[in-house]
Structures are given as structure tokens and as C-alpha cells.
Amino acid sequence: MATTTTAVTTNVFSGEVNSLRTVLNLLKSIHIKNIATCNIYDEGITFTVVETHRVKAIAYIRRHMFEIYRKQQGQEVPTFGIGLNTLIDSLSLLGPASTPAADTCKIQYPSTGTHLVISRDDRENDVSTHCRLVTLEPDSENLELSLNDEPNLSQRAIMKSSWLKEAMSDLDKSCEKINMTFSPTDPCFSLTGEGNNGTFEMEYPEHSESFISFHCNEEATYSYHFSHIVYCNKALDQSDEVSLRVSRDGVLSMLFRIQESHVEFTMLPYDSSTTGDA
């Protein structure tokens, strides 16, 4: 009986990203803590960081960012932890590519509980680089917090990142608390920073038409730790659009659109009993 031998990959996951630079930027934008949790799904890979049980950041590396994506359909890959410092250093080691087309990177997860392998083979220049990263237990800090399935959103807005960037840069760095006020009437959105040096107020922009989209049923003000909002700076810098959602409990989600991918920050409202830092 004739049998065909096919090359079967025994890897739990193996893939090749189109743009290492994009992946690196996404990871740098969630680099608020060293340990990240990695999840490999059929639709893509996520890296999640949770800080002080109050802020969660997720980088989405979706399947369309991969040239090759090999994972057993429907098979669940157990979550694992990874050191972000090391992961970012390893990706940086692969170095800038001579052309954007050459800026690829192979990612392999051979089997559960082993290493994550990052590599690039530059045939043209006869150089290849690989890094085998130790995988860890998933971070014990967890925050089951997501507004994705939340039906009762209090506020929703999509705005240009440049506006939010400008508003943020106007705030004094000594602020401890940021208040966001949404209103169905103009001025529809304003930011206030409160700190030891007093209160700073910005109404920006003035009209709801300036937003890409804006939904607000009733006026409300929500407060967050300034330090948590500052965590989003890198993501804000790289993005062109940001979508803000607030639940009735005041949980804020900011979804930053970065090229063809997303980074999402979710945070609990300001709690005066904590300073907001770890």
C-alpha cells in the first residue's frame, strides 16, 4: 500500500509575521509591566498585561498580519506567560530589515510549556538570528474586564488620536486624577486634570461633529488615575484613531487603531484609596 509522506509540523503554533516593526511597536505600547500573558487563537495572537489589578492592556496581532499562520483549528492553546523585556529585546535583535518586504519574523511555539522561538533568516545577507525564550506560568494578576460584550454602554466616541494627544499634552504632569465629561450638548467632551498644582480644564473639541462618531445619552463625568491614562501614551502616539467606551460602572476602554491592528486599554475608575501605582 503506497503511503504519502507529508511534512507534518508538530508545532503547536508556527507562523511568520509580515512586519516585525509593527509587532514590535504594538508590544512596546503595552510595555507597562514585564510579564505578559500570551494567547494563541485561531484568529490571531494576543499579549495581555495587567497592572495592579486595575489596568489591562492588550495587543492584538491578528491573523491577517501573518504571511503564514499554522495552528490546529479549534484546538485550544493553553495560555502562557512571557517576559516582555526579553521578548522586545529579542525582536529588536532581529534588527531593522534592508527593505520593508524583508521585515518578516518567524514565531514558533513547538509544544506547550516549552520555548517561544523568534527567528529571521536573511538569505541575501547570509545572516540568521534566532531567540529561544523561556515561557512562564501565566501572570497571576488577572483582570476579567472587557467591554466587548457590554450591552449598556454609557458613552461611546471615536475620535482622531491627534486631538486626544493634544489634549493630553496640555495637562500638567503633576495631575493625579483625570475627569472625562461627556455631554449630549456642546461642548460634548471635556477633560479635567486634578492634582496638587490645581485643576486644569480643556474642552476639546467643541462640537460633536468633530468626532468620527459620538453617542451620549446623558451628561456624566468619570474619573481615572492620571498614571493609568499615561500608560496609553505610546499607543496613542502610534495610532490614528481611538475609540472610547465607558460602561455604566465607569469602566473605560480605549481602543487604539495602529495601522492594521489594535491595542486596547481597559481601566477601572479612580479610587482615592489607592495612589494608582503598584
Added chain:
Amino acid sequence: MRFRANLINPVGLGKIALTLEKFGSTCILSVGMDSVRIIKYSDNDGSMQAWTYSSLFSNYRVESTNNNEINMTVVTDDLLRATRAAQQSTDIRIQLRKKRDQPILDWSMVSENRVGSTCIIGQEISVTIIPPERMRHIKEPAIAATPDAYILLPSLHNLKNVAGRLKSMGKYLTLSANMAGVFKLSVETELVQCETIYRHLENPQLAGHELPEDIESFASVKISTDNFVNFLNSYHLEPQNVICSLTDELQVAFYLYVNIDAYRSRTGDEPPPPRVTTHSNQPRTIMTCHIPVYYD
């Protein structure tokens, strides 16, 4: 004790000084009948050594009771600054003199000032004369007669970028090479193992050395990442070739072949120097660098 010479290649000397400055704050200028050596030496094993043989001078005169050799320690930064001033000048004369009982290297050069008229600029560098008894102990490390592997390195500038990124990953790195054209940089820590591999490099021919039976087998040494990055600053010298010589677990040496003449500026009637290639016309400057090896 007398030393007098014309510095005909201030840019070349400057580049050597710039490279050696990364290895430490002082260097030794050793002038003898046959050659000029610029040495970065260290007694302890923790740092690097660079031995440069070069032709940077003309109208050269050395006299001393020590076999007509004079060795002096100089602050590398002083040397660097003096050469910077000299680069804009001509007719640069260096002389060893005594000033108030202290030895100095006296530089005099002809320069054009802003208005366009010529003037003579002087500079002085303090030096410390090294007595012959002490100089006897300053020797280049012995190289194993037959290293296990020797290979022509890829661009130093490229290596410097890679090594720089490896610095954040580990304090030590392993250099490996084989006689089949492969050179590797690796770092291994508790968290990660990284390797950058260069292939299809050239293994030069070492006279009288037979290739090992297994040309694919690697010779490796463990060195400090910092030392390697510092060494790679020698890319300033734009070496034509850099040979890395490895004796497994014991020793590593780098030979940089530099065409220092290329930095000489020419007056109108001087012919350009012959183009130097690996196989003909020995370049006039060779810098040998030794990096200390760590043992597990």
C-alpha cells in the same frame, strides 16, 4: 633621549586614538628604530589590549640608550585633541622635550588662520616615560601557534549594531567560528538563548596550518559583551579586513588590517598610494586586539 618626527598622517593617528580611547584612558606610544607602536595595555585581565604598528611619520629620528627605543604613556584624549588641531595644518613636527623637568611631546604645525595668513601653532602633551625594566613586562599576549579557527569577520559596523542590542540581554556573550565560513554571536541567560549566525564568510589561509579534519566544528570563547562592543568601535578605522582568531575556550584575537595611508591628504605633486588589496601590498597598519576570555 631624543625623538623627533614629522607627522604626515594626523587623520590616521586621530582614528587610532579615537579607537583606543574606547578601550581606556591612556595608551603607550612606543617609538623605535623600525616601527611605531601605539599600545593600549592593561595589567589585569579585565580589559583589552591593542597593539598597532604603523607608519604615520617621516623624517623620523629616535635616539636613546635603550636600544634607540622610547616608550611613553600618554592620555589618549590629549593625543586625540592634538591630532584634531593637526588635521587642519601642515608641516606637523613632533618633538620630545623637557619642560620644567617634565617630559612633553611638543607639537608645532603650520596653519592658516581665519584671515588667510599662515601662522605656527604649538601644542604640548604631557607624557610619562616608561623605564626599560617596566617595558620589558609589557608584552603582547602569546598567541597559540595554531588557533582552532580563524575567519574574516563581516562588517564591524554591522556587528556593532548587533552586539549593542545583545548588551541588554546578557553580560557575557559567546563568540564561535569554524573553518567552514560560519561565525556566531550567542547569549544565553535563564530567560533566553539568542544566536546571530553569519554564513559564507572567508577563512583566510594561514601558512603552515592544516585545516582540521572536521571543518564544521566550532571553536568558542566566552567574553564580556561590553568588551566586544568597545572593540567594535574600531570600525572607525575602516579596516579592510578583520581576522578573528579563536582557540577553543582559551583565547580570541582580532587582527585589523588598516590602510592608514588612505587618510593622508595629498599635496598636488604627490602620487596617490597604491591601492591596497588583501593579496598584494601589505597595508601599513595592523591593530591586534586581545579580549580577555572567561571560563565557566
